[in-house]
Amino acid sequence: MSSNPPDFIPIAAPDIDEQEEAAVLRVLRSGRLAQGPEVAALEEEFARAHGSGFAIAVASGTAALHVALHVAGIGPGDEVLVPTFTFAASANAVLAVGARPVFVDIGDDFLIDLEDAESKLTGLAKGIMPVDLYGLMPDMDRMRAFASDHGLALIEDAAQAHLARRGSWRAGTAGIGAFSLYATKNMMSGEGGIVTMSDEQTARDAALFRNHGMETRYRHVTWGLNYRLSDLAAAIGRVQLEKLPKATARRRSIAGRFDAGLPAFFTRTDVPADAYHVYHQYTVRVPAGVRDETVDRFRSRGVGVDVYYPTPVHLQPSFGGAEGQCPTAERYCRQVLSLPVHPKVTDDQVDRIIDAATAIANNLA
Known part of the structure; x- marks a missing residue:
């Protein structure tokens, strides 16, 4: 439960x-x-x-x-x-x-x-x-x-x-x-x-x-x-396909509010002008040394952030790769976290997420 x-x-x-x-x-x-x-x-x-x-x-x-x-x-x-x-x-x-x-x-x-x-x-x-x-x-x-x-x-x-x-x-x-x-x-x-x-x-x-x-x-x-x-x-x-255009527009609207409202502590990725990003996840980066603490602080404030993905696939035990093969991915796996961006997030909840992000950034930056 x-x-x-x-x-x-x-x-x-x-x-x-x-x-x-x-x-x-x-x-x-x-x-x-x-x-x-x-x-x-x-x-x-x-x-x-x-x-x-x-x-x-x-x-x-x-x-x-x-x-x-x-x-x-x-x-x-x-x-x-x-x-x-x-x-x-x-x-x-x-x-x-x-x-x-x-x-x-x-x-x-x-x-x-x-x-x-x-x-x-x-x-x-x-x-x-x-x-x-x-x-x-x-x-x-x-x-x-x-x-x-x-x-x-x-x-x-x-x-x-x-x-x-x-x-x-x-x-x-x-x-x-x-x-x-x-x-x-x-x-x-x-x-x-x-x-x-x-x-x-x-x-x-x-x-x-x-x-x-x-x-x-x-x-x-x-x-x-x-x-x-x-x-x-x-x-x-x-049914889901019929709902998809409206749901996608909502995801993009929430992402736009995050773009405008999140403090600089959270590094966003620029979206190319020719791209229509559908925001399955809204993912940011924070300094590697405080990523896990950042996740914990969001969750303690009632925001269910998650990490996609904590380990690059080549370093999974089933593949047995070596550190250094893919340095950018290895670094980003220690920095990324994703914020709730699904269509059921309300406007008030978007405000809560941004407020939580601001408080966390002020404390950890």
């Missing part, structure tokens, strides 16, 4: 109301609970909302990454360039296809550093996986040029970037995209994921892989796994 006080502001809170309840009840009463018409409708609506040619719904964001890598032709013996400043799912999906993640440092924007990526290229590299961290896309013109110059497949981890844009590119459209519908994401279905692509053959391959390679009932034309999304989850996702 949570010990948080009633007025505690959580770092995330799903926006669920009678619309999701009605959608779930509709599916329950239909008797069609597994993958069916709700999944097909979610795929069509998601592709239209994101400007992708096709969208294939799967069981999780990690499954979406696995499917994306598989249909991109990445396999055993290959290498994929992955930023180390991300959730481990990005790298785990590379392992799932038998390939090796090559960990790349980040720039000041928390996104993959292409200069470091180039320095780590080998003849085994077959893909690059930029991560749209916190809801900000990298420069996709540069990313596509880099991938083209080096013969790499481009797999975009857009798990945190629903409706994000950068220049002329929408999230998930510059290569093969992988989105998450996990419960804390900007739109959710409890668990789930979406793979986006521009061509029909890749969509067909993804659809086969998520359902045991089954083309028609009990006719398996290739191998695959059970990565199906249920109609129950898809029905929730459809």
Whole structure:
């Protein structure tokens, strides 16, 4: 049981109301609970909302990454360039296809550093996986040029970037995209994921892989796994997608107030003029020596800040990397913290967060 006080502001809170309840009840009463018409409708609506040619719904964001890598032709013996400043799912999906993640440092924007990526290229590299961290896309013109110059497949981890844009590119459209519908994401279905692509053959391959390679009932034309999304989850996702533009506008409004109101003790990242940041998280940096104390002080004031991420993936025990491989990411992991920016944060709560930040800065700066 949570010990948080009633007025505690959580770092995330799903926006669920009678619309999701009605959608779930509709599916329950239909008797069609597994993958069916709700999944097909979610795929069509998601592709239209994101400007992708096709969208294939799967069981999780990690499954979406696995499917994306598989249909991109990445396999055993290959290498994929992955930023180390991300959730481990990005790298785990590379392992799932038998390939090796090559960990790349980040720039000041928390996104993959292409200069470091180039320095780590080998003849085994077959893909690059930029991560749209916190809801900000990298420069996709540069990313596509880099991938083209080096013969790499481009797999975009857009798990945190629903409706994000950068220049002329929408999230998930510059290569093969992988989105998450996990419960804390900007739109959710409890668990789930979406793979986006521009061509029909890749969509067909993804659809086969998520359902045991089954083309028609009990006719398996290739191998695959059970990565199906249920109609129950898809029905929730459809409601969430309808709410997403308004929810995103609210996130951006709260972020704007933080930009204007937070003291200089909290270092913000400049958002490029051509970017539409969707603020899955509002993340700042503080001096490394006081980050954990800053987190504790926020929480003691009823503000549920959190750290994404405390350890770069290459230094996780499962990967066994060495200190110094990705120095910017290693430093930022000791400095970052994220403030509540979800649509259920009220204007009064935004004021409370800014007031808490000001008091903490005055004490620790």
